[in-house]
Structure formats: C-alpha cells, structure tokens
Amino acid sequence: MPDYAVVTFYSTHHALKAERILKKEIMISVVPVPRSISTNCGISIKFLTKDSGKAEEILKENHVDFEGIFPWPEG
Amino acid sequence: MKKNGLIYFDNAATSYPKPSATLEACKYFTNKVGANPGRSGHRLSVEAGRIAYDARASVAELFNIEDPLQIIFTYNATYAINMALLGLLNPGDHVITSSIEHNSIARPLRYLEGQGVELTRVSVDSKTCQVDPGDFKRAIKPNTKLIAILHGSNVTGAILPITEIGKIARGNDVLFLVDSAQTAGAYPIDVESMNIDLLAFTGHKSLFGMQGTGGLYVREGVNVRPLIRGGTGSKSEEDIQPNFMPDRLESGTPNTPGLAALAEGVKFVLTEGILKIRSHEEGLIKQLVDGLSAIDGVNLVGDMTLDCRLPVVSFNVKGLLPSEVGQILDEKYDIMVRVGIHCAPWAHQTMDTYPKGTIRTSLSYLNESDEVERFLNAVNEISKKRRT
Numbered sequence: 001m002p003d004y005a006v007v008t009f010y011s012t013h014h015a016l017k018a019e020r021i022l023k024k025e026i027m028i029s030v031v032p033v034p035r036s037i038s039t040n041c042g043i044s045i046k047f048l049t050k051d052s053g054k055a056e057e058i059l060k061e062n063h064v065d066f067e068g069i070f071p072w073p074e075g
Numbered sequence: 076m077k078k079n080g081l082i083y084f085d086n087a088a089t090s091y092p093k094p095s096a097t098l099e100a101c102k103y104f105t106n107k108v109g110a111n112p113g114r115s116g117h118r119l120s121v122e123a124g125r126i127a128y129d130a131r132a133s134v135a136e137l138f139n140i141e142d143p144l145q146i147i148f149t150y151n152a153t154y155a156i157n158m159a160l161l162g163l164l165n166p167g168d169h170v171i172t173s174s175i176e177h178n179s180i181a182r183p184l185r186y187l188e189g190q191g192v193e194l195t196r197v198s199v200d201s202k203t204c205q206v207d208p209g210d211f212k213r214a215i216k217p218n219t220k221l222i223a224i225l226h227g228s229n230v231t232g233a234i235l236p237i238t239e240i241g242k243i244a245r246g247n248d249v250l251f252l253v254d255s256a257q258t259a260g261a262y263p264i265d266v267e268s269m270n271i272d273l274l275a276f277t278g279h280k281s282l283f284g285m286q287g288t289g290g291l292y293v294r295e296g297v298n299v300r301p302l303i304r305g306g307t308g309s310k311s312e313e314d315i316q317p318n319f320m321p322d323r324l325e326s327g328t329p330n331t332p333g334l335a336a337l338a339e340g341v342k343f344v345l346t347e348g349i350l351k352i353r354s355h356e357e358g359l360i361k362q363l364v365d366g367l368s369a370i371d372g373v374n375l376v377g378d379m380t381l382d383c384r385l386p387v388v389s390f391n392v393k394g395l396l397p398s399e400v401g402q403i404l405d406e407k408y409d410i411m412v413r414v415g416i417h418c419a420p421w422a423h424q425t426m427d428t429y430p431k432g433t434i435r436t437s438l439s440y441l442n443e444s445d446e447v448e449r450f451l452n453a454v455n456e457i458s459k460k461r462r463t
Contacts, residue, residue: 011309011322012113013144016121016128032116041309042116043124063142065319 003049004072006031007056008038010065015043018064025058026051037070046072082410082446087229087257087387087417087437089279089286094343094441097283097336100126104335112331113308123331130338131321137282137341138274139265140292147321148290148329152256153179155275155291158324159252160184160223162299163273166191168220171249173206173235175199175228175422180254184223193218199425204233204377212243221250226264227257230422230435231377232360232387234262241270250297256280257385260344261352261440272297278333281352281439283340288333291324299324352440356386359438359447363388366451372458376426376433386442389417389426389433392454394461397434400454404434408453412436 009015015030022028026047033044047055052069059066083091104126110119112127131143140146149155160183164170170187172180174196188194197210211222222244227234237253244251252273255264260281266274271292278288293299304316305326317323344352363386364379372393378384392400401414415432416423423429436450 010319011307011317012124013128013131013309013321014319016124017144019125020128020132030121040311042114043121 004046005049005052005055005069006034006037006044006046006072007059007069008033008040008044008067010040010067012041012043014065015041015045018045018059018066021062021064022047022055022058026054034073036073038067040067080409082408082449084410084412084436084438084442084446084450086280086439086442087385087435088413090281090283090439090441092441093283093285093336094340096339096343097285100335100339101285101332104332108331111328114306114328126335126338127329127331130334130341133338133341133345134276134290134292137260137264137345138276138292139267142295144320145295146290146292147325148288148334150287150330151279151289152254152275152277153289155289156180156223156252156254157183158291158302159273159275159293159299160187160221161302162324163221163250163252163297164192167193167218169193169195169216169218170221170223171195171197171211171214171219172222173197173199173224174425175204175231175233175419176225177229177254177256177422178418178420179256180223180225181419181421196421201426202378204228204231204426205383206235206240208236208239208243211240212247215243215247215249219247219249221252223252223254225254225257227255227262227385227387228419228422229257229387229437230389230417230419230433231426232385232389233377234258234383234385237271238269244272245270257387260341261349261356261385263349263353266292266294273299278337278340281344282337283343284337285330285333287330288337293320293324295320301326303327347440355440356438357381359442359444360384360386360388362444362447363436363438363451366447367454370451370455370458372461373454376428386438387435388437389428389435391428391431391433392458392461395457397432400434400457403457404453408449410450410453
C-alpha cells in the first residue's frame with residue numbers, strides 16, 4: 001500500500017479553499033478527519049506522502065491557513 | 076422566467092424575473108445535496124460546503140476580492156451594514172455619511188449616535204443629486220473612524236463618486252464602507268481600485284439571487300466585532316468564537332439553497348459582463364427619461380445625466396398622489412412600481428419630496444424596450460386624463 005498523508009484545517013472553509021487550489025496540482029481526496037489526528041474541522045485533504053512537500057508549499061504560497069500535515073494513521 | 080404579461084418595474088426592491096439557472100441551482104441543492112455545509116465530514120456536507128464556497132469565489136471574482144474567505148454571507152445588505160457599523164464604531168468615534176442614505180445606514184447610525192458615536196452627514200445637492208467629495212475630506216477629524224455611504228441611490232438613481240471618496244478615506248487612514256445594494260451586478264465595483272475596506276451587498280437585486288442572501292466583504296486586518304456568535308463547524312470543542320474569517324462573523328446554518336442560486340446569479344452577471352449589462356440598462360434609462368420628460372404634468376426628481384445614474388427613476392404626476400398613480404398602473408395597466416418614501420426619509424428630505432414621496436420605476440437587465448414603451452404610454456394616459 002502506498003503511504004498517505006493528510007492536511008488538517010481549523011475551518012471547513014479553509015479546507016474547501018485548499019481543495020480548489022490543490023486539485024489543480026496534485027492528486028487529492030477530501031476525507032473526514034481521522035479523530036486520532038485532530039478535533040478541529042470535520043474534513044481534511046489526503047494525498048500521497050511524496051506530495052507532502054509540494055502541498056505545503058502550495059498552501060503557504062496561496063495563504064491558506066492549515067493546522068498541520070500528518071501521516072495517515074494505519075488501520 | 077416569464078411574467079404573464081405583467082410589467083415588473085420594481086427591481087430596486089428585488090429583481091424579477093431571475094435567470095432560470097438560479098432556480099435550477101436551488102432545486103439541485105434541495106433535491107440532490109440537502110446537507111448542512113461545513114458541519115460534517117460526509118460527502119453531502121462536503122458538497123454543500125463546495126456550493127457555498129463557489130458562491131464566495133464568484134462574488135470575489137466580481138468585486139476583485141483576492142481572498143474569498145474575507146467575504147461573509149448574511150440575509151441581506153441591511154444585515155451586512157449593521158454588522159459593519161455596530162462591529163466597528165464605539166462611543167467617541169466619528170463617522171461620516173451622506174444625506175441620501177437608505178434607512179439601512181441611517182437607522183443604525185442614528186442608534187449609534189444615541190450611544191455616543193459622533194455623526195456627520197455630508198449634504199447632497201438637491202438639483203444634481205451629487206455629493207462633493209471634498210466635503211468628505213473637510214469633515215474628517217482626528218477621531219474619524221469610518222466613511223459609510225451608498226454607491227447608488229434607491230430614490231434618485233444617482234451613482235456617487237466612490238472612487239474619489241475612497242481615495243480620501245485611504246489617504247486619511249479612515250475606513251471606507253460602501254453599501255452596494257443598488258449597484259452590485261449593475262455597475263463596476265473593484266474593492267482594490269476603489270479603496271473599499273468593507274463592501275455590503277445584497278444577493279437578490281442585480282446579482283439575481285433569491286431573497287434572503289447578501290453579504291459583507293471585510294478587508295484583511297480590519298477588525299469587525301461579531302454581531303452574533305455561535306456554531307461555525309470549526310473549533311467545535313471550544314466555547315469561544317473563532318477569530319479567523321469567515322467563521323468569526325458567520326455563525327449558524329447559512330441559506331445554502333440561496334447561496335447555490337447566488338452563485339449562478341453572479342455567474343450570469345460575469346458571463347454577460349457588466350459592460351454589456353450597463354450598456355443595455357443605459358439604453359433603457361435614456362428611453363425612460365426622454366419619454367417621461369416629454370409628458371406634460373410629469374416632474375422627474377433629480378439630475379438625469381446618463382453616465383452617473385442607475386435605471387431607477389423617481390417622478391411625480393401633477394395633481395395625483397404617488398399612491399394613486401401606483402394603483403392605476405397596477406390595476407389598469409398591469410405595471411408594478413413602488414410609490415411613497417422608499418425606506419429613505421433622508422433622501423426625500425434632501426430632494427424635497429418628503430413626506431409625499433415619489434413614484435419609482437426601477438428596471439433590470441432583463442427588462443426590454445417594449446415594456447418601457449408600454450409604461451410610457453400608460454403614464455401619458457394617466458397624466459392626460461388628469462388634465463382633461
């Protein structure tokens with residue numbers, strides 16, 4: 001199985017803004033936040049771990065607030 | 076989007092008809108999505124959130140707002156203006172406005188005056204319906220916090236020189252709030268080039284959305300105290316209101332079907348283009364103004380110079396009360412206009428039409444020249460009958 005990472009947000013509004021920007025550059029999916037990672041807003045964006053650096057760069061460039069990027073928890 | 080032979084000339088109150096895509100969007104949301112945006116992680120909630128975000132992004136594009144998340148949605152422009160005024164002004168602050176404001180600015184400012192906020196009203200010339208931007212500059216004092224004015228008058232149709240006034244505000248470190256209820260979607264608005272710090276808009280007039288939608292743009296760094304606090308779907312474990320936008324100022328479930336329609340209404344405006352909309356409306360204004368001016372016994376209110384007015388024209392018919400003319404137009408001619416004071420006593424006092432008011436015709440991009448012709452014939456008959 002490939003390694004996944006997930007970026008979490010303080011607000012769904014930020015997550016949806018991030019979705020519109022990130023989906024132009026990398027493969028993503030919008031998923032419920034794994035409870036073990038964050039209790040903030042309900043949705044997060046999941047992508048391949050190898051794209052983590054790029055995702056972080058794009059979010060910072062576009063001034064999208066996010067909480068953090070975490071490894072996707074194993075089942 | 077047809078009106079069964081009726082002529083609806085009350086678009087300054089709310090636009091009708093609407094482009095069919097707005098109704099389709101409402102239906103799609105209600106039938107296929109339904110969920111509460113930003114509250115849950117399931118796909119329907121995410122889809123509802125996307126629809127609301129799409130509305131924000133469309134509005135941002137129309138007004139040249141860099142970050143859509145600096146826009147918050149409200150029920151209407153009045154709510155947005157109240158949020159801005161009550162959330163910015165404190166006792167001891169000074170605020171400058173004009174003497175043709177709608178009650179959406181006049182009433183909260185009168186209330187705040189009673190709470191110790193100092194208020195200056197810049198006068199509007201009763202002939203030209205215009206303000207002198209220099210008067211705003213001269214009214215600024217050390218404690219001036221805000222200039223709050225409308226962009227277009229709902230009574231006279233005059234468009235105020237907000238670019239010049241915005242320059243004065245910015246140059247003097249004064250915040251600038253613009254009420255775009257009559258202009259958003261009908262006249263170009265650019266928050267950057269116009270130095271607008273806060274822009275209140277309504278969704279249901281020239282943006283062609285449904286009633287119950289509107290919003291407020293707040294420039295990043297401008298600190299507006301929330302009017303209401305509550306659930307935002309974010310920081311749910313905390314009992315303190317989040318301080319980031321839009322959550323800070325947007326609590327409770329929004330009108331998502333309305334936002335779905337608003338997104339389509341704004342896209343309609345973007346696709347048609349403000350210049351095409353304006354040019355069509357200018358043609359209608361010219362026809363309306365020329366036609367009314369030629370009728371004996373009709374008195375037009377205000378300056379009729381085309382390049383600084385909206386398709387909103389107030390007039391009176393000699394010997395008849397506005398309410399009588401309105402009733403005849405409705406019952407005999409199937410034409411809907413608004414008569415009376417138009418929620419703007421200041422404007423009528425300025426234009427010397429207080430307390431009788433005026434007959435107001437207000438057109439939209441979706442009106443056509445043959446409707447104006449039918450209207451002019453009706454007014455001509457009413458006025459002639461009065462004279463004979």
